[in-house]
Amino acid sequence: MEQSMNVIECRNLTHYYGKKLVYQNLNFALPEGRIMGLLGKNGAGKSTTINILNGFLEPRSGQCLIYGEDTQRLSPAVKSRIGYLIEGHVQYSFMNVHQIEKFYSGFYKNWKAEAYWELINKLKILPRQKISTMSCGQRAQVALGLILAQDPDLLILDDFSLGLDPGYRRLFIDYMREYCKAKGKTVFLTSHIIQDMERLIDDVFIMDYNRVLVQSPVKDFIDRFKGFTFDLDRDDVEFTDSMVVNTERINNHYEVYTYDGESDVKSMLDRMGLSSTGFRQMDLTLEDAFIGLTGKY
């Protein structure tokens, strides 16, 4: 099978804020045509990664390449191939719907104004309405419309679901998924609402403090990662076996997360001399798996 080229490639990325290490020697790549979701708790380094990718932050060491160019020195030609959605759908709020389209159209050779107006016309807003007077959902649609008009090859979406109600989130995701898959776009995104991501992403990239926990197709991760729940007659058991990735406990009710199978977990309990009741495997969504992997705290 032909190997597709990497649109994003980060090598040995290390960054500190002052003396606080964010991550060390982080490596990841995003092949062309894939949609990758970056997940992590607050402070895990998601925004740092997005800022480095956009050239708004210089890493302490290592480098990120987009279309083969260092993100600290992107040429205008490569910049024009990247669509960027800022956290909270930040746009020039002092402009109105018409002005913002006119402004951006001067910067992109292949500007598709009709794609923008098609989306805007679905909203019940006037062309002279200022962006600052719009709801978060309407602003999201304007930002999305601008990205569609730019028609970039790579989309970087930073916490795209922030502030959106469920309806707008779903609309945004369905629109984005259809657009990206139909046109073979590459997407790198973050979101706090993981259940949304499941509908959108191909690959998952999970970061915890200072390290990468998972980098794989989302389906592989969901298939491989498992959670088991059971009750024990004690509430002080610590699972130190290397097969256990994480444990959650409420009184004597336990949840054990692992990449191993049911029989391996049962064997572990036998080795520890523990008898369980109500043993069952949980159905994990991506959100459950993420929490199972990184812990609730």
Add this chain to the structure above:
Amino acid sequence: MIRHLFYKEWIKTRWAFFASLAVGAAVIFYIFTMAENRMTMLGAKSYMLSVLYDVPPRIYYSWLKYLPLLGAVCIGMAQYVPETKNRRIRLTMHLPADNRRLISWMALFGIMLVTVMNMLLFAFFEYENRLHFPAEITAPVTATVINWFLAAYTAYNYIGMTAMEPNGYRRLIYALTGLILLSLFYNDVDFHGANRGATWFLALIALLSCPLVLFSTYRLNKGER
């Protein structure tokens, strides 16, 4: 591309520009209306003598002193504050062009706007001044007020530098440095034509402050905190 960038800058700054112009014109109108009133009350000859020989002299144009500065501050704030809110400047830096060039064009636009405002207010002031006073008064007065118009450029440039700086402590340092430098433009006017010797030096300060915004933008771009 530049046309579209200027379009954005114009949308941000146009009300501040027009408001500065309107207030400026109103103040200049007030200055000369008051001068006219005094001439009517005291008699032209007596008023002119008081303007020339009173100790300290009658500085009939003192209302003009901070006017260009305030106009430039309004224009600078209107231009840079929306860019710093939510770090919106990232949108501009993401545009397909060299970042330094984009910021330079933004700053150039602001300087052009301050220049237009300065020129219009200066022209109006000069027109009214020459209409009401003889050359013995207008020539030294012009030399004095030029420094006040130069202060507008320095103020604008320091606002750009301070607004774009990502670090709060540095912002404070820049603002204080800017205020100290600006005080050089406003030495006491003990006689008409005061501080005329400093004009070239002050023009140099105004000129050298032009690229300061690029330094802050460079730090912002590097992700300095």
